[in-house]
């Protein structure tokens with residue numbers, strides 16, 4: 001055992017800000033002025049020891065909150081045993097995690113592949129679609145996505161993302177992607193054809209500000225895919241892991257996609273992503289068609305197994321549903337006396353609030369000062385993605401402070 005102490009880090013905000021501004025690529029712009037150094041349950045703790053109620057949960061990643069004992073123990077034990085080995089060998093945690101996810105998916109003959117992020121999971125899904133038709137000798141490489149969607153930052157997933165500004169500077173972009181308006185079945189029925197390889201969509205558009213798909217739309221999308229033979233790919237990177245009140249959001253809609261992607265909450269904070277496919281769609285990959293050095297390594301898979309165990313034992317899928325209802329009820333009560341709120345929407349613990357004025361950023365900053373962390377989308381939407389372990393009294397605290405800070409903005 002090493003007795004050496006780790007090198008002490010200078011956690012001061014001034015030092016970190018200066019280093020970040022001098023050396024980190026400026027893609028995240030001006031960040032919120034705190035250094036995250038620790039966490040416990042729903043609380044994130046900064047360099048001064050200030051505690052914040054974390055209602056954004058690492059953007060839907062920290063499903064078990066921070067420093068959850070079961071997850072921490074699993075990671076520490078596994079790190080002391082084996083962090084990584086290549087995929088030249090069998091990895092028990094990987095095989096078991098694949099089975100657990102396949103069972104949870106309810107997809108016929110489900111098979112799983114692990115990468116390290118959401119973008120990689122979607123990238124694998126895109127390759128799988130193309131391979132599926134390639135091996136049948138069919139020219140069906142076209143993938144239709146929806147506008148204002150978000151599927152990741154690699155070249156293919158940024159192109160799949162229906163927001164031009166995310167991919168425009170990086171042309172030439174991979175061909176074979178187009179997007180149609182979300183929740184618009186007419187637009188999809190005009191775009192889909194026997195050249196379409198897949199329709200790929202989120203059932204709740206998260207990065208857009210939590211916009212759920214209409215059930216009738218999702219039904220119609222599934223039918224159009226069946227009629228034309230296109231595969232249906234559902235991006236559950238943000239909606240999965242119980243967040244919406246079912247393990248997968250597609251269960252809410254009573255559909256069965258051909259391919260599903262997961263990431264964010266899967267490792268409870270350790271980087272891991274997964275693509276799941278039914279037996280038929282999984283034939284898009286043959287020997288040597290895909291791979292990953294880190295993907296599905298023992299540490300990440302052991303973390304994911306601990307997350308699944310805790311979700312099951314603590315009934316966190318049900319909790320997401322119940323607490324989500326309480327949160328939305330509470331927000332609607334605030335909205336009833338607050339003309340600034342134009343809309344409260346969401347599913348489970350994935351909630352968006354829209355305003356009649358551009359106050360979302362100022363409100364986020366005011367709430368941080370008051371000890372609460374939330375997200376914002378553009379200038380007019382707040383986004384809430386708290387850990388699934390959130391307790392009713394924490395919801396109460398949030399609602400009280402939120403109401404007060406929102407009122408303070410208007411007076």
Ligand SMILES: *Cc1c(COP(=O)(O)O)cnc(C)c1O
Nearest residue numbers: 117118119150151152235237238
């Ligand atoms: C976050 C997200 C991604 C990208 O995941 P990364 O891990 O950042 O690559 C893709 N799709 C959806 C719906 C997401 O929310």
